[in-house]
Amino acid sequence: MKIAICSNSQGIKSELAERFGRADYFVIYDLENQDVKTIENKAKNEPSGAGGSAVRSLSKEDVEIILVPELGPKAMDAIKAFEIKAYAYTKGATVENAIEEFKLGKLKELTSNTKEGHHGLRRA
Amino acid sequence: MEIAVLSGKGGTGKTTLATNLAFVQKKCILIDTDVEEPNSHIFLKPKELNRKVITTEYPNVDKSKCVLCGDCGDFCRYNAILPAKNKVLVFKEMCHDCGGCKLVCKHDAIHYEKQEIGSMYFGETAYGFNIKYGDLKVGAVSGVKIIETLKSSLVKEDLIFIDSPPGTSCSTVAAVKDADYAVIVSEPTPFGVSDMKMVVEMLRNMNILFGVVINKAGLGDNEIYEYCEEENIRILGEIPFEKRFARAYANGEILSNVFDEYRNYMQNILNKISN
Numbered sequence: 001m002k003i004a005i006c007s008n009s010q011g012i013k014s015e016l017a018e019r020f021g022r023a024d025y026f027v028i029y030d031l032e033n034q035d036v037k038t039i040e041n042k043a044k045n046e047p048s049g050a051g052g053s054a055v056r057s058l059s060k061e062d063v064e065i066i067l068v069p070e071l072g073p074k075a076m077d078a079i080k081a082f083e084i085k086a087y088a089y090t091k092g093a094t095v096e097n098a099i100e101e102f103k104l105g106k107l108k109e110l111t112s113n114t115k116e117g118h119h120g121l122r123r124a
Numbered sequence: 125m126e127i128a129v130l131s132g133k134g135g136t137g138k139t140t141l142a143t144n145l146a147f148v149q150k151k152c153i154l155i156d157t158d159v160e161e162p163n164s165h166i167f168l169k170p171k172e173l174n175r176k177v178i179t180t181e182y183p184n185v186d187k188s189k190c191v192l193c194g195d196c197g198d199f200c201r202y203n204a205i206l207p208a209k210n211k212v213l214v215f216k217e218m219c220h221d222c223g224g225c226k227l228v229c230k231h232d233a234i235h236y237e238k239q240e241i242g243s244m245y246f247g248e249t250a251y252g253f254n255i256k257y258g259d260l261k262v263g264a265v266s267g268v269k270i271i272e273t274l275k276s277s278l279v280k281e282d283l284i285f286i287d288s289p290p291g292t293s294c295s296t297v298a299a300v301k302d303a304d305y306a307v308i309v310s311e312p313t314p315f316g317v318s319d320m321k322m323v324v325e326m327l328r329n330m331n332i333l334f335g336v337v338i339n340k341a342g343l344g345d346n347e348i349y350e351y352c353e354e355e356n357i358r359i360l361g362e363i364p365f366e367k368r369f370a371r372a373y374a375n376g377e378i379l380s381n382v383f384d385e386y387r388n389y390m391q392n393i394l395n396k397i398s399n
Binding site: 049053 | 197201202203204206207208209210211213215218265
């Protein structure tokens with residue numbers, strides 16, 4: 001099973017991103033064979049609907065679980081429609097830390113959006 | 125003849141100028157296309173207003189025909205339609221009503237439904253001429269359809285003043301695209317000049333003739349004068365920054381109705397435009 005983690009750069013040691021739909025990269029980690037692959041988040045500069053678009057790309061990579069800082073309402077609708085589960089990590093750590101915590105069952109599953117929606121690019 | 129009043133930066137005096145030019149001209153119509161925040165009517169005080177609801181269309185997917193091929197999602201520039209694993213999600217508030225998803229659907233699974241995005245209002249102002257303005261609903265993504273509706277039923281022979289939205293977005297382009305002449309209202313501040321440069325570029329790209337009115341003259345610096353000279357841009361007039369103007373404006377007055385000299389500023393600008 002593949003999990004995707006929002007990150008600021010490439011590889012397992014990279015810093016976790018502070019947002020999902022507009023994260024720079026997704027690190028994809030295979031729980032069975034520990035393979036690591038990083039993909040660029042092409043949705044990050046979309047005029048609108050970056051979250052939904054990112055979920056669609058991850059689904060094409062056969063991702064079934066995403067580790068995220070938070071999720072907006074449209075991204076939440078999207079993961080349900082793509083049958084993907086989302087777990088929230090604590091910001092400020094690395095991708096590797098988030099994977100470890102997930103494996104230990106420390107991360108909480110998100111079942112409703114954790115932040116309000118907004119339209120279009122929003123600079124942090 | 126259609127005269128668009130625009131600015132780039134907000135708050136430079138588009139509405140003040142558009143309403144006062146119309147007031148002095150008398151035989152004309154004013155169209156407020158700043159549908160996100162229309163305010164010309166506050167000054168022109170129409171007695172009675174008619175309302176027309178404006179709608180746009182958004183896709184609805186017939187599950188029995190959809191094969192989840194993904195073509196609609198690949199096409200949509202705004203991610204308003206998202207083909208997923210078990211269904212197609214539609215975010216109707218993000219839809220720009222382009223009609224593309226239905227065109228690319230090979231399975232005839234998409235039809236359109238209507239959603240209200242705002243209203244058009246029209247009536248006679250307290251000063252005898254007509255006004256039309258639009259009001260976009262909070263959360264609606266684009267006012268272009270309302271602006272197009274506002275401009276669709278105009279008689280070309282009328283003298284038309286367009287109070288445009290700020291900036292150089294799709295809404296501004298829709299507001300000014302048929303203009304015979306554009307009046308840029310700018311203020312002599314760095315911010316005012318910076319935003320005005322984008323408007324100049326836009327109007328030149330659209331091949332629309334224009335001139336500049338410097339509002340709140342006396343504030344800021346000389347950059348606007350230097351820029352206009354370098355770029356060979358005609359200055360149609362200057363309106364000084366004065367507290368009594370600001371006070372009357374804040375009371376919802378038409379300044380030309382209160383101050384003779386203001387009426388003269390407007391008359392001079394109108395004369396220069398007609399030359």
